[in-house]
Amino acid sequence: MRRLALPIVVLAALLTVVAGGCGGDANGTSITVVTHDSFHMSEALIKQFETENNVTVKLLPQGDAGAMLTALILTKSHPEGDVVFGIDNTLLSRAIGEGIFAAYSSPLLNTVPNEFQADGANLVTPISYSYVNFNYDIAALKKLNVEPPKRLEELTGPKYKGLVVVENPASSSPGLAFLVATVDYFGEEKYLDWWKAMKDNGLQVVDGWETAYYTNFSLSGGAQPIVLSYATSPAFEQLFADPPRADAPTANILIDKAVFRQVEYAGVLKGTKNEAMARKFIDFLLSVPVQEDIPSQMAVYPVVTGAAVPAAFAEFSRVTVKPASVSAAAIAEKRQKWIDAWTRAVLR
């Protein structure tokens, strides 16, 4: 017994020392920015914002976009955050319907094209966007002697049997975005027929982007050379290649209306005690330095006209096709119906 007690005492002493290192906050005003786990930004920019406004910025990632929104809704009577970044157009109507935002119209909105503005008017501010579409592994398709498809219909043919992996729309936001795109592409009567044909053609469905990209995609040693990802993924493959290379190992499959444009919004949270600072933070997100920082940090495009993007984006991730057009209101009304129908058609 005595022998057991000694190590415990030692451990406890050790802990006290280590725990002492975790100090509290500095005094002064602070704002809390609620966001999702994929949030990235240059620290220098945040520091600059803090210095200029004499404020401490606390970033609070709360799971993926869905988890973040659920948390915001459940704590709306007593919000921890002052401002939120990262609600996209597949979730927006729900967020607005729950009344979590305080209205704000940034003076910088005039630098953002109208096509990005939300229907709700003044409640949220567009910050960035990205496209959800298929990528393919260039070398793997070449080895199979298969061309990337020009239309979604081709993917149900024998040539593409077992070559495609997508994310589950019931647990992943790119998965949901693409499901919505197929509804627009095929129409509400026919989209499930395509999905059923895909199922019969060996479609792989996985829970989320990480699994699809890092276990199923042939580039990571998986079996499928065609993966549902983002238009910016090929550019990131070039930017973060190892060893460095001049081209990208993957490319986009861009088909009219089979691409979903995901716009991410920021908003002031209702109940904030620091509304003025929250508004300033939204202006900050629309400022050119931030707009030019987030493409290489989060693999997104900036909404502000004229903000520069890395050269790799123009070269490997240029999107010229027409994205699917489904209003946020239509998505809000029917997403559960679509997901339930899809689940029973494809997963059972």
Add this chain to the structure above:
Amino acid sequence: MDRRLDAGGPQVSLGPPGRLKPLALALPVFALLAVFLVYPLAEILRISFARSGGLGPLFEDAYYFERAWFTLWQASLSATVTVLVAVPLAWVFACHDFRGKRTVESVLLVPFVLPTIVVAVAFTALIGPRGAVNEALMRLPGVNEPPIQLLNTLAAIILAHVFYNVAFSARIISTGWRAIDPATEDAGAMLGAGPASRFLHVTLPMLRNAILAAWSLSFLFCFTSFGVVLILGGPRFSTIETEIYRESLFLFRLPVAAALALAQMVVTFAAIGVNTRLQRDLGWRGGVRRPTQFTWRSALAAAGVLVLVGAFTLAPLAALAERSFHAGDGYSLRYYQMLDDNVRGQVLFVAPLEAVRNSMVLGLFTMIVAVPLGTLAALGAVRARSALAEAIIQAPLGVSAVTLGLGFLITFDQSPLNLRGSPALVVIAHTLVATPFVARAVAARLRSLDPELRDAAAMLGASPLAAFLRVELPLISGAVAVGAVLAFAVSMGEFGATLLIARPEYPTIPVAIFRYLGQPGATNFGQALAMSTVLMSVTAAGFFLIDRLTGSATAKT
């Protein structure tokens, strides 16, 4: 002793008041559960059911019933296979002594803490379509398709569950095994029983409590399994827990999620109650097994078991580590060097040493809180012979982690319990999940002891405390040590409700891994693998240290 073997299960605590009194020892755990389990769950269920939407979708078709049935049988099957593999492994550790045994035991437990996506990556590197094994097999003449196709099958789920659970199950069973007095087995031999018959009729009945305890923990783990099913099984195999996740975080049908969470709790609670009642009082007086000498046959068998289980557990880990050093075209430490280098100047950047420190501190705190709490609770429940109390202590393992996480979010955000943003909340969440592991390991051992041991101590004038410290504690210290290791492991692996309450101020190793895995690009992937290898090493070192520190006490058992 025979009398006790046939004495039937422990009775539910409606006996004379003398039986209820020991439950006072479990009061700290009951208090913890009342505040941090029952209260947040009651709140989130109340708020969920009050929201619009209703329970309609549940009954539209048989979908959810199919999911519930699948959950139940995959968990039972996984737990059974786990125990079948764990028993031979436990035999190796309980009955043999060899150089490096402690290291082997520590390393085998490492899978328990790995995030599922990392395990999936490891399995892909090894047995994926372009993994090492398939590529080797495809070099054989006549093999043109990858022969092993496991990803997204039921077999992958069962395999992964065994991969996760076999080591801790073996630890619990081997603690029980070590406590069997070899004289009993020798008696069987003298009566002419062969080795097989001795095992079936003498050893196995005495291992009953330990095996049932290991089975029940595995069962709970698999029943509420989330990542394994989502990632390795794929969406076709969703369980109740994955449905709760989708319903609450993606479809926002909170009433449906709440109903599913309630159903899950009822089933797991009942399963634990039944399992506890199946355990028997064995009435041991503290038999002591000295590891037997190796005969060539047993040495061969032990080596065989170790090689098989070791290959199964360690090969994916080795594949993972290998890939983390495989930078670009050759082997290098580049991904490790990059870990500490915030190239993109990112805010929320997680420095690896900081992540290691945070994970270790959380793990130590969890251990220090959970071990005494769990041990006391086990003592109380076993002395009171209350299956109900034991089921209550195990409750956190049967609760939906997503639901509890949401409950934490809405209940501890204002006074009197304003813990929002406090790292204490994370320790509490880890402790909730760790305590049942400690309690289960200790209770299985305690139940095997002869209660008359304490009476004897009392008659000799020992106070209850002295009797506990001098008589019982030395006899159960092996089980307590196992509990400590498991508590640390639970915390390092970040199970349960931490998904929603993790704080950016204290990023842990799994958080760092996820930051890298969230983006495309070879170097991001490489750094995720490097960080995963750091997690494996730190955890193995932690297990080893805890085993060492508690080892001297254990050796006396």
